[in-house]
């Protein structure tokens with residue numbers, strides 16, 4: 001396939017390299033507008049064409065791997081070059097940008113949503129390292145996307161396992177639930193993920209899980225507080241020694257994904273007239289933490 005990959009950060013680099021190794025023609029869209037970019041993963045380097053509108057137009061697939069808050073700015077200048085039959089896949093933490101993108105695309109343009117659990121770290125040398133293997137789920141983000149089940153095989157062949165999920169929103173909601181508990185709590189308290197296993201955090205995690213269950217059920221996800229809690233605990237244990245991405249973003253005073261994680265939970269809660277005071281408090285606490293860091 002001819003693939004345009006937008007956003008060559010950690011996850012973008014992983015997929016660009018794996019899809020190239022699987023025989024696909026990958027070109028990039030990068031912020032620096034250079035005509036090529038060398039990507040390096042686990043010591044292997046590839047130089048790929050970049051920012052070439054002719055390649056964007058000829059692509060069968062656009063894979064968008066930017067941070068959620070960058071999607072609009074990254075895509076808007078190039079939507080003109082999107083062929084009406086090209087598949088668009090969004091793969092990012094959090095939820096929300098699909099709502100905006102769906103308003104920009106013709107109804108017949110296949111929109112797909114994906115979530116992945118692979119871990120990628122950046123070494124001091126600039127090389128990315130594939131540190132953890134995990135599943136990838138992909139499924140339809142609009143009506144036209146339902147016909148694109150084959151795309152899961154393309155991803156699975158490049159980097160297993162990737163599976164087609166007819167109800168991708170269910171997978172995205174569980175990932176969002178995990179991120180909306182672990183990320184803001186570890187950011188506000190300045191702790192590693194494993195600290196959340198301490199008994200002190202149990203009451204707040206319970207409240208957050210209850211609110212999540214209320215919102216998820218209203219969104220059509222069949223779930224329970226116990227199921228959500230189990231999934232969170234599994235990830236906390238598996239990543240006990242890690243700092244969450246939001247913890248690092250606050251620490252290094254970078255933009256966070258708060259708006260697309262806790263912000264999205266609050267947006268959907270408001271839509272369904274569900275109260276979510278613990279998410280609201282956490283949302284404000286992260287913002288305060290960011291302001292405090294900026295002024296210190």
Ligand code: KPL
Nearest residue numbers: 182239242243244245246
């Ligand atoms: O996705 C993550 C993140 O940090 O953004 C988790 C799973 C919480 C791991 O830290």
